[in-house]
Amino acid sequence: MEPEPHSSEAVPTAAALFAWGANSYGQLGLGHKEDVLSAQQLSDFCKSGCIKRITGGGGHSAVVTDEGSLFVCGLNKDGQLGLGHTEEVLYFTPCKSLLGCAIQQVACGWDFTIILTENGQVLSCGSNSFGQLGVPHGPRRCVIPQAIELLREKVVSIAAGLRHALAATASGTVFQWGTGLASSGRRLCPGQTLPLFLTAKEPSTVTGLENSQAVCVLAGSDHSASLTDAGELYVWGSNKHGQLASQAAFLLLPQRIEARCFQNEKIAAVWSGWTHLVAQTVTGKVFTWGRADYGQLGRTVETREGWESEKQDPSLPGSGPQKGTPSCLPCLTGATEV
Structure with missing residues (x-):
């Protein structure tokens, strides 16, 4: 009984x-x-x-x-x-x-919407x-x-920023479109040629990721990110608030964030805010970095990342944003959703 x-x-x-x-x-x-x-x-x-x-x-x-x-x-x-x-x-x-x-997923940009169906369209x-x-x-x-006809392969992940969007296909290829990042790229990288995917108005392959297989894409206001099947995180675009964990003011091509930034653990999941990012490792540790002046990192930072750089000419050597270093939040270890 x-x-x-x-x-x-x-x-x-x-x-x-x-x-x-x-x-x-x-x-x-x-x-x-x-x-x-x-x-x-x-x-x-x-x-x-x-x-x-x-x-x-x-x-x-x-x-x-x-x-x-x-x-x-x-x-x-x-x-x-x-x-x-x-x-x-x-x-x-x-x-x-x-x-x-x-519908499988929806990504809302500033004034547009990207929709992914369960069959990958x-x-x-x-x-x-x-x-x-x-x-x-x-x-x-x-x-x-309306369907984006130029995305002919099955898509598994989508993302939308201020004025740009991304998609990752079943084969691990990343596409980007929308010219939202182009003006910042030209201003912060004078004399350098912008890659096609930053100026395209149709899906264009993101160069620099040929040796990796993406499983997820993300977008902030003016940055993009891609998580690979090997647990590596690549980022590109604006680094105004240190959200790319780099010393550069703008990354024209994807750059991998070193594993040591995540205590040498593989990344299992990533979330992006407008100007900050959150990553969770395979053991459940949660790291945050990027803009912090509204408490969006869940921790106290010594400097308001990106504020000092706004007073400088970011195109000059050594005058980029304050380096955004991913930091672990022990209280969020094991979180199931962010």
């Missing part, structure tokens, strides 16, 4: 979705546009326990469910919600044009002012998700 449950045993509570923070465009999905200072529960637009991914852009948000449905809300002036119009949406609303198409919608939709001869904006 099975023992009777003790009255002191905790009763599992139903999963719920909460939102808070800036809400100027209704991106919290609460039905209004007032900023929210404390967590508020969202109405049941889907079963909370079935939410697989949550992500946000410059003023819009997206949720992917376990069943592969996509819900969106918030700023929509360029059609970044993919709903066929450009009106703001204050509640999480299903993207009807994708009904019946299972990539779609995009929103602003295309900088070629960030990957459709070089397309319109200035797209209000309905």
Whole structure:
């Protein structure tokens, strides 16, 4: 006979979705546009326990469910919600044009959205002012998700920055498109030729990663990153806040962050904020580096990384950003999600 449950045993509570923070465009999905200072529960637009991914852009948000449905809300002036119009949406609303198409991942850029289906196809919608939709001869904006035809191989990971995007294919190749990093590259690397992937308005192979196989790509405001199957992390783009763990102000090509920065352990997972990064090693250790003036690194730093460099000419030798050194946060060891 099975023992009777003790009255002191905790009763599992139903999963719920909460939102808070800036809400100027209704991106919290609460039905209004007032900023929210404390967590508020969202109405049941889907079963909370079935939410697989949550992500946000410059003023819009997206949720992917376990069943592969996509819900969106918030700023929509360029059609970044993919709903066929450009009106703001204050509640999480299903993207009807994708009904019946299972979604695996969504990446929200500043004013555009990149969508990955479960069969490995990539779609995009929103602003295309900088070629960030990957459709070089397309319109200035797209209000309905359209396939990026030039990505012919199955894609396994996508990322979106301020005005650029990335994709990693099943074979481990990394593509980038959108000209968002080009102006900074020209300014910070005078006299040097920019690689094609920094100026392309269609998916272009990221050179410098030929001897590695990517399993995941990430993007910040003006930087990119790629995690390989060997547990190595490559970064490129702007290093204004030390987010590339380099002395250079801008990296035109991918550069591997040395293993010693992670106590000689392989990287198992990486997350990117707008100007900082977080990595977790195979043993569960969590490292943070990059911009720190808002406490986004979860630790105290001696200098506000990148601030001193803003007063200097970054194109001069020795005047790049303060070196962002990945530091371990023992309290987060073993974290399951960041």
